Amino acid sequence: MSIDTATAAKVAKLARIRVEEDELPALAQEFNTILGFIEQLNEVDVEGIEPMVSVTPMRLKRRDDVVTDGNQQDKVLANAPDAREGFFAVPKVVE
């Protein structure tokens, strides 16, 4: 399985990371090196093995379905790069 620059560009897009055109060949090369390393997993016989879901056999705890906090708009927004009138502000999303 070899990754070409088109695939590298597609992955970058899916990951929402801008990669300039001229950086794509090097990136594709790195992916191929890492995936080449990962390919070793194909040597393992995994017939009938269930994929691990939780390293410790456990049932995830459920808590009571009640409000535990709230009323802290100022704290929620305190670290926002752009907050206006009690909201997170972002570029126009809907035309």
Next chain:
Amino acid sequence: MSDLNTFTIAEARDKLRAKEVTSLELTEACLNAIEGADALGAFVHHTPDLARDQAKAADARLLEGDAPNMCGIPLGIKDLFCTKGVPSQAASGILNGFKPEYESTVSQNLFDAGAVMLGKLNMDEFAMGSSNETSVYGNAVNPWRRGNEDTALTPGGSSGGSASAVAADLCLGATGTDTGGSIRQPAAFVGITGIKPTYGRCSRWGIVAFASSLDQAGPMTKTVRDAAIMLETMCSHDPKDSTSTDLPVPDFESMLTGDIRGKTIGIPKEYRMDGMPDEIEALWAEGKEMLADAGAKIADISLPHTKYALPAYYVIAPAEASSNLARYDGVRYGHRAKIAQGDGITEMYEKTRAEGFGAEVKRRVMIGTYVLSAGFYDAYYNRARKVRALIKKDFEDVFAQGVDAILTPATPSAAFELGRETSDPVEMYLNDVFTVTVNLAGLPGIAVPTGLDKQGLPLGLQLIGRPWEEGDLLNTAYALEQAAGFVAKPGKWW
């Protein structure tokens, strides 16, 4: 009194309780040591005012009597822990300026016990790295040097700042986190003790997430006893982390008897790697002998899927990272890129993440995105999770045969030089070859310094224990520590 910063946690605790020293004196000694240690790049955010306030409060509590073990002990906190009102960036540009409005459960547990925070410690960006070279703050530097050379060496990673700070006596102990070896490898590189407890012992709440099924916090300390003391305070059941376990936390320190007679120590043949330096091989053999002399039975064991641990890790960890790091979108916190006329929200995300993340983080996020993408999920991600199940079973099988702990080298080499040129990211990944299996199997593992190499650099051994039996593991580590008698300290050049 001078050199208070060189105290172990146990010494400091005893002297605090005996009123021979105050927390404020200990804290000032550490702040002083930190001030002269910029060259180590260990502390990246300094909190001297907070430290003094906490020290005064600890002194008041000590006067009242009945103070907990960690009361008044000055610590460094890895930058991965969210600390209220104090910059917490995971050594990433994307969290530039982020000051959490909340406290991580682990740091809260330490503060509730009266511990003092001196500042935040350097690390690899988002804990992705084995040399502390991916940090936005620049490198942390190992206080140890080769012989009389002045080549700057790595303190390891990702908890490189924690390792450097503890080894250089800038603090009495530090928090670390370990996803593939990030506590144990740096501890070994600087000649200190570091334990990663069983997955679920420490709450992950408020620790910036890398790979949630692997991440665990743990202490990095000067001795095994200190690790036992500090770990006990860090552990707790936490309703805010659904994977934190509701088990009582034992008094680990009281389990340090040094008596390991009749224990079975497994020596896994698969950890004898091709090209492993003779010194590591010799260190391992010595460790085996030390434990045998202390009365343990040594058993050759096999963990047949060891070879596949690193490749499985480099599917699972990036996959989880790509999901966890999706939250850095420039909307709610941290860095947001300046956008051009006509750019929409997608361009904002893409530019923000391109600017905010470093090269290694981008690489892993994209690898994770790829292995989770339609058409490859089964071939990569599901296969890796199946191999992970087999790796865990390897350990379960040897524990079922009566093995109490497993002895391995902690790292495949001593600390290496910073700035080593490499075009192959996989080469760096091999640092974790002995440690990563433990994360995949969710087990407790501890690195203990046991010797020096020919060039005078520390080397460590790793002990791996049964799940939830950190007390027993710490006791075996204590026996190894006693036998090895490692007391060397780096010569001060900084």
